[in-house]
Structures are given as C-alpha cells and as structure tokens.
Amino acid sequence: MPGRLAILACGGALPVALASACPQALQICFAGVPHNLGEGAQEHRFEKFGALFQALHEAGVTRIVLAGSLPRPTLDPSAFDAVTMALVPRLMAGMQGGDDGLLTTVISVFEERGFAVLGAHDLLPDLTAAEGFHLGPPLDEIAESDAARAADILAALSPLDIGQGCVVAGGQCLGIETAQGTDALLGFVAATDPARRPKARGVFVKAAKRGQDLRVDMPAIGPGTIAAVAAAGLAGLVIEPGRVMILERDKTLAALSDTGLFLTARTL
Template identity: 45%
Template sequence: MTKTAIIAGTGVLPGILADRLDETNTPYVIAELEGFAMENPKGRPVERFIVERLALLFDRFDDLGVEQVIFAGAVSRPAIDPERIDPKTATLLPVLLPAFQQGDDALLRAVIALFEDAGFSVVGVDSVAPELVPGEGVLTTAQPSQDDKADADRAAKVVAGIGALDVGQGAVVAQGLCLAIETLPGTAAMLRWVAEVAKTCRANPNGAKGVFFKAPKPGQERRIDLPAIGPDTVVQADAADLAGIVIEAGGVMLLDPEATIAEANSRGLFIWARTP
C-alpha cells in the first residue's frame, strides 16, 4: 500500500484523515509544522518539522518510505528564521522565498512544486475521505427558497470576484445586497460581524434573510487549502440570522458531515451544495 504523509496544521482535519487511513489499513505518518499543533485527542505520534529545514523533512520521508503527501489543517505563514536554515534547504529558497511575497495560492503552488520535485505525489483530501466533499444537492430538511437561490447566485459572483484577487472564499448576501465578504480574519469573524452589525442592513426586514456562500477561489489549487465548514459554521450562520449556507459542490469540505447537517436541521437552516 502507498504510504502517506499527512502534513498537519491546526484543527480536526488531520485526525479525521488519520481515522480514514486507519480504517483502510493504509500506512501513514503525521508531520506537524512547529507552532501549528493539530487536535490530537488519540495521542497519535507526530514528526515535527520547521520550514527552514524542509529538505530534512524530505529526507525523513524517504527514510520512512513515504510516497504521497496530503495537506490538512490550518497554517498561517510562518516567519523564516535565517539562522535555522540548513545548507540543503538553502537550495530551495530561490523558489520558496519569492512565493512568500505573493498571494496564498501562489505560495501553495510553490510548496506543492517543492514536494513534487522531491519525488512525492501530492493528493487532495477527497482522495482519502471523499465523503467530506459533498456533490450537488440540498443536504438538509430545510430547502432554499427562490429568493435564497437568487442570493446564492449573487454571492457566487461576489466570491468569484474577491477570489480572483486572492482575498477570500466567502460572502454573505441578503436580498441581493452583499452584507459582508470574507477577508484575512476568516469566516467566523465575518459571520460575527454580520450578527452584530450587518443584519440591520437588510433592505426589507421581513424579506429574505440571506445566505452565506463559500467556494474555492477561481483557479485555486484544490489539493491544499480546500475551503471547509463545520457545525460551528452553522451556529455562527444562525446567530447572523441567515436562512442557510451554500457551498460549491465538490469544492468545499464538511469537516464533520453528520454533525454539521444535524446542527443545521436542529436550527432550521439549509445547507445546499450548489453546482458552479
């Protein structure tokens, strides 16, 4: 069987993928970037690494027989400490350092290229846990109305626009008006702002509540940094008094599908995986 390395960041996703690999008896190793500890309630062993010694991680993977890698979890851009760079990793810096000055997608593409050049295949989350990336359809008991669908269409255009600028992956639209867009602080901050401020901006207080829409950026490298929602997202959307959540079918993960859908059903919100 192909031995897999999970490149882990913060959050539950690395553990979820490890569970799936355990279920299929697929050998794997978890490599955790220093400063970005994954949620690890089962106490799985991890190999810790730093960006400044990335080449040494490649050597370690070779020793362990790793053939493919999968990136999982949240990581912000680490600061590079020149004093920690080893001579072998220094040869990678002409590729890596310029990418740090560009947008997220450019950086991710550079990272993937480095792993592939080192001889490892890079696969997406859906190759290990396809059930986390739903296809077309409404996943909940509640259904989107025609007004909700119109708001989703508008939000999709907004997200495509900000995504092309490498700004964010989400937006809130109500009654055709964009109430908020996702920027660096992330989804939770955006929905919290909508709950506190923007919900008073609806043109008709008795009209459509609005939707939260999330999708990958246009041309995004989907093997890393696939957008995700979970039960907390549903709670936050409810607090923002939205009618539901719309995600791009095949392009957004449900970190805990069963719990996420149950949370939405208990609150009367819909979750719609919409074809682009």
C-alpha cells in the same frame, strides 16, 4: 503498489480524520502549530525542509497530504538549514502571488523531490457533497437571488486570489471572506447594526476560487460554521458541489437540524 503516505498535519479535525482512515500513514506535525494528533506524530520545523525531506524518504514515503488550518507561520531565518535557505527566494516569490501562489510553490517543491501530493478528498471522497445535496427548508426566491449574487461576487474576485466565502442579504453584500477567515467574516456580519441590514435574512455562499488547486486549502465548513451562520442571523448556506469539504459531517448535519438552517450544494 503505492508507497507510504505521510500526513503533514496542522490544526483542526481533518488531519485526525485522515489519520483514522489511514492508520499506516506517517504523521507529521510542526513545532509551534497546535494539532489534535496523538503522541506518535513526528515533529518537524518549517525552517528545516531538508530534515523533513530526509525523514520522509527514510520512512519510504512517496505520497503526502497536507491537511488542517495554518496561519502563515513566523519563521526564524537563523534556524534555516541549507535546503530551506535555497528555497527561500521561490517561497518569497510565491507569497507575492497570494495564498494560491504560495501553495502552488509548496506543491512544486514536494513534487520535485519525488512526492505525489494528494488532496484530502482523494483519500476521503465522502468529504464533499454532490450536486443537489440539500438539508433543511427550501430556499425562497429571495434566498435564491442572494445565493446567485454571492456566487457572482466570488467569481469576480477569484482572479485576485481573494475570498472563498460571501454573505448577501436582500441583494446587499454584507461581507467577503478575506485573510481573516470564515469565522471573522460571519462575526462581522453578526455585529452589523440591524438598521444597516435588509429585512431578508441572507445567505452564506462558500466556494473554491476558480483555478484553485484543491489538493491544498480546499474550502471547508464544519459545526462551528453552522453555529456562526446561525449567530449571524442568516437563513442558510450554499456550497459548491465536489469542491467544499464538510468536516465532522455528523456534527455538522446535527447542527443544521438544531438551528433550522438550510445547506445545499449546487453549481451557481
């Protein structure tokens, strides 16, 4: 029988969904990081990994899931405990490899201490969409071509640990998701001078980076994404099946209906 689960929560709706589906899980939040969990969440600090590991072991935790959005935190070196201090060289080396490098290091740190690291999709399999899922109007020939070009751009950038999203309109790349995130990308596209945009409305493609460990930082869309795609004047979204989460699914699908956008899941 598997041991207790702990939800290491950051911002957004995903930790709340996990807590609802796994009510016996230990809920962990972090000082200075906004979250939507209730008062029962146990607060820890990133500077004190030793205290966190001890609390997890004492609670009988053998499985953890890391969930929610987290900008790279600002750390106070004077508050590091001995365990964290020993981990700093590894974490710093991981940071040099980009987000994937850092997250791979974090996973290794937890696994070395006996914790199995799960993905949110392992616990909530309905988070992703299957191949062929489609809502909204069909893609025309231009949208099909734009989606394929956006996917090619993301595939080319994957080895550099850059980008989970790309916007292409009429064959022209209008933006690539970088460290600023999806909202920043779509806001940039929305602010682009119409004179510099093709007549084609364009497509937003969201996909995982090749070789990305999907247990942490799996790409996601939600109702806010749909609103931002609509505000950017795009025709719709293409997501990678099984590798992109649809958060707040009912609200997201309702937003699609309200805006008239398409959402399709397909391997490109």
